Structures are given as C-alpha cells and as structure tokens.
Amino acid sequence: MKLYDAEISGNCYKVRLMCALLGLELELTPINLGAGENRGDDYLAVNPRGQIPTLVDGDAVIWESQAILTHLARTRAPEWLPEETGALVEVMQWLAVAENECLYGMARARAALKLGRPWDVEQSQALGRAGLEVLDGRLAANDWLAAGRPTIADIACYPYVALAPEGDLPLAPYRAVAAWMGRIEALPGYVAMSGLTRAADLA
Amino acid sequence: MKLYDAEISGNCYKVRLMCALLGLELELTPINLGAGENRGDDYLAVNPRGQIPTLVDGDAVIWESQAILTHLARTRAPEWLPEETGALVEVMQWLAVAENECLYGMARARAALKLGRPWDVEQSQALGRAGLEVLDGRLAANDWLAAGRPTIADIACYPYVALAPEGDLPLAPYRAVAAWMGRIEALPGYVAMSGLTRAADLA
Numbered sequence: 001m002k003l004y005d006a007e008i009s010g011n012c013y014k015v016r017l018m019c020a021l022l023g024l025e026l027e028l029t030p031i032n033l034g035a036g037e038n039r040g041d042d043y044l045a046v047n048p049r050g051q052i053p054t055l056v057d058g059d060a061v062i063w064e065s066q067a068i069l070t071h072l073a074r075t076r077a078p079e080w081l082p083e084e085t086g087a088l089v090e091v092m093q094w095l096a097v098a099e100n101e102c103l104y105g106m107a108r109a110r111a112a113l114k115l116g117r118p119w120d121v122e123q124s125q126a127l128g129r130a131g132l133e134v135l136d137g138r139l140a141a142n143d144w145l146a147a148g149r150p151t152i153a154d155i156a157c158y159p160y161v162a163l164a165p166e167g168d169l170p171l172a173p174y175r176a177v178a179a180w181m182g183r184i185e186a187l188p189g190y191v192a193m194s195g196l197t198r199a200a201d202l203a
Numbered sequence: 204m205k206l207y208d209a210e211i212s213g214n215c216y217k218v219r220l221m222c223a224l225l226g227l228e229l230e231l232t233p234i235n236l237g238a239g240e241n242r243g244d245d246y247l248a249v250n251p252r253g254q255i256p257t258l259v260d261g262d263a264v265i266w267e268s269q270a271i272l273t274h275l276a277r278t279r280a281p282e283w284l285p286e287e288t289g290a291l292v293e294v295m296q297w298l299a300v301a302e303n304e305c306l307y308g309m310a311r312a313r314a315a316l317k318l319g320r321p322w323d324v325e326q327s328q329a330l331g332r333a334g335l336e337v338l339d340g341r342l343a344a345n346d347w348l349a350a351g352r353p354t355i356a357d358i359a360c361y362p363y364v365a366l367a368p369e370g371d372l373p374l375a376p377y378r379a380v381a382a383w384m385g386r387i388e389a390l391p392g393y394v395a396m397s398g399l400t401r402a403a404d405l406a
Contacts, residue, residue, distance in 0.1 A: 048337050048340050048341070049300075049304075049333070049337050060289065060292075062292055062296070063296065064295070064296045064299045064300075065299075066295055066298075066299055067292050067293075067295040067296040067299060070291060070292050070295045071288065071292045074288040074291065074292070075288060085273075085274065085277040085278060086263070088273060088277065089263075089265055089270050089273050089274045089277070090270075092267070092269055092270040092273045093265070093266065093267045093270040095269075096267045096269055096270060096302060097252075097267075099299060099302035099303060100302065100306070101252075103303075104307055118326070119326075120323065123321065123322075130252070134251050134252050137251050138251070
C-alpha cells in the first residue's frame with residue numbers, strides 16, 4: 001500500500017498508526033505542502049480535495065483519513081469497526097468529534113501557533129478545550145471511546161489530542177484523557193510522531 | 204421518536220429530512236439556543252457536547268447528526284448506508300466533506316452573516332467554495348455522491364449546500380450541484396426548511 005503523506009500531519013499519522021498497529025507495511029510518498037505539491041494536477045487527479053492523506057491499495061484510491069481507517073478496518077481488521085448498530089453509532093459519534101473539536105479546535109490551534117496558519121487561535125483553543133472536556137467525561141467511565149474496545153474512533157481522535165500542547169492546550173487537567181493516551185501507547189505495534197505528548201509526560 | 208431540534212439548524216434539518224423521506228414521525232422538542240438551553244444541566248445530561256440535534260428512539264439516545272443518520276439507516280432503511288466496503292468507504296468520504304467544507308465552510312459563512320456568529324467570513328467562504336467545487340466535480344459524473352444511489356452522504360451534504368447562499372456563496376456556477384439538489388427535492392417525502400435555495404431558483 002502507498003500513502004501520500006506528510007510527516008507533520010496528524011491526519012496522515014492516523015493512517016501510519018493504524019497500519020503499525022495492524023502490522024501492515026506502508027510505502028510513504030511525501031507530499032510537499034509548502035511547495036503546493038498537493039494542488040498540482042498530478043495530485044488532484046488522485047485526490048480532488050488536494051488534501052493529505054490518500055491511500056492507494058491495489059485498485060482502490062481512497063482519500064480522507066476516516067475513510068482510509070474504514071477501508072483498513074473492513075479489509076484487514078473488522079474488529080476495529082463494529083458491525084452491530086449501537087456500537088457503530090458510537091463510533092460515528094466520536095469520529096464526528098475527531099472532525100470537529102479535534103480538527104477545528106486542537107489541530108487548528110496547533111496549525112496557527114506552530115505552522116503560522118491564519119486561524120483564530122482563541123476560537124480554536126476554545127473549541128479544543130470543549131472537545132477535551134467531552135473526551136475526558138467519556139473516558140472517565142470508559143477505557144475506549146466506543147464499543148468497549150479499541151476502534152477507529154480512538155485512532156481518529158488520538159493524534160490531535162496528543163498534539164494539542166503544540167497549540168498551547170495543556171493536557172494535564174484531563175486525567176482520563178491522559179490514561180487513555182497511555183492505553184493507546186501500550187497497544188502492540190504503537191508508533192509515535194514528532195511533537196506528540198506522551199502519557200508519561202503527564203504523570 | 205423525539206428530536207431535540209432547532210428549526211434554523213441545518214444539522215437538525217438533516218434528521219428531519221431523513222425521517223420525512225423514510226415516512227417516520229418525529230416529535231420535535233425545540234431547544235432555545237439563544238437562551239442557552241443547550242448548555243443547561245438537563246440537556247447536557249442528554250448530550251454532553253451541548254449541541255443539537257439529539258435523537259431519542261426508545262432506549263437509544265443519540266447525539267450528532269451523522270450518528271443519527273447512521274442509526275436511522277441501520278434500524279429503518281439499510282439501503283441508505285451500504286454494507287459493501289467500497290460503497291461504505293465512499294459514504295465515509297462524503298460524510299467527511301459534510302463535516303469539513305460544508306460545516307466549517309458553508310455553514311460557518313451563513314452563521315456569521317445571518318446569525319452574527321464570530322467566524323471569519325472570508326475564510327469560511329473560501330472553504331465553502333472549495334467544497335462546492337469538489338462536490339460539483341463529483342456530481343458532474345455521478346447522480347449521487349456515493350454508491351450510485353441516495354445514501355446518508357447526500358442527506359449530510361445537502362442542507363448546508365442549499366443554505367450556502369445565506370452565507371453569500373452563490374450556487375449558480377455549480378450546475379452539477381444544482382441538478383443534484385433537484386434530484387434530492389424530487390425524492391418522495393422530501394421536505395424543505397426556511398432559507399433553502401431550491402434547484403428551480405437556479406434554473
């Protein structure tokens with residue numbers, strides 16, 4: 001499988017992490033966002049949104065991290081995406097938190113402060129904190145976000161949570177989140193990315 | 204079934220539209236966002252994010268519009284959420300567009316201009332236009348966003364597309380989007396909401 005990737009992207013890291021946990025090899029093709037490579041005709045033919053990541057798996061070309069996680073679970077590891085309706089609905093709820101509070105809160109605060117992107121830092125941090133509170137409430141009573149076991153919802157939420165301190169969102173107040181980060185780090189095959197805060201940093 | 208609802212919310216309208224298309228009755232419980240009713244303890248016990256919509260269906264309490272659409276499809280109308288992996292992955296891709304370009308682009312531009320929310324209008328419009336271009340490209344070659352038939356992906360994207368003109372995002376340039384809006388409006392049971400642009404307005 002080939003992944004169009006950028007090391008700094010938490011969305012790409014979701015795919016790298018999932019593949020590492022599943023023991024799947026990935027050939028990484030770096031896309032230079034600074035040089036606008038993601039807006040070139042060659043890449044737009046692969047991904048019309050001009051975003052990363054995109055996965056190529058045989059004849060399947062799949063853009064968008066949550067769609068890629070769905071593909072990997074369905075084709076390699078069905079236990080990561082439950083079939084049962086109630087559990088699937090739980091996964092969908094936390095995937096939505098990943099696309100909202102995590103991406104437009106935590107990730108935008110980080111992108112503004114670390115990468116100089118033009119997002120409003122205070123608005124992004126406020127949304128990020130709201131997300132951390134909701135995650136902390138959920139994880140205070142549950143080891144995993146959905147279905148009582150690790151699912152793609154955990155993989156979708158984890159990266160921008162663990163990167164939140166780069167957006168000046170301290171994680172120390174969120175004890176249940178920190179414990180959950182430790183559980184994810186303890187999964188066999190776990191890999192990190194640069195800039196991540198680890199559970200041990202919050203002890 | 205009971206829906207915690209606000210008439211003005213495109214996210215709530217997704218659920219009202221889906222139920223109308225499926226012929227399901229909904230008891231609407233209006234939540235007064237202006238009075239902060241969504242942040243009250245009673246409502247937070249139902250939905251810890253303090254957002255609308257939330258659906259109550261027997262013992263199931265489900266927050267977040269895409270999770271609710273998933274629940275409705277799985278329990279009432281499985282053809283709206285395909286089981287086959289490739290089709291499911293397509294649905295997930297366009298659900299992500301609904302949560303990104305539609306919500307943080309089109310819907311935020313509308314919320315800023317119509318409701319006085321503090322979002323950056325130009326940034327939101329730029330993201331909204333990017334979404335309309337991607338949707339138009341997809342729909343130029345496909346009647347529906349995923350799986351070759353109407354799915355929850357269409358229902359998730361449609362509301363904030365059809366409300367985009369309220370965010371000063373004209374739809375006339377997007378001919379394939381306009382034709383798709385017409386196909387959705389023609390589905391048996393279709394209902395509108397106030398402020399929607401209809402396909403006939405774009406003819």
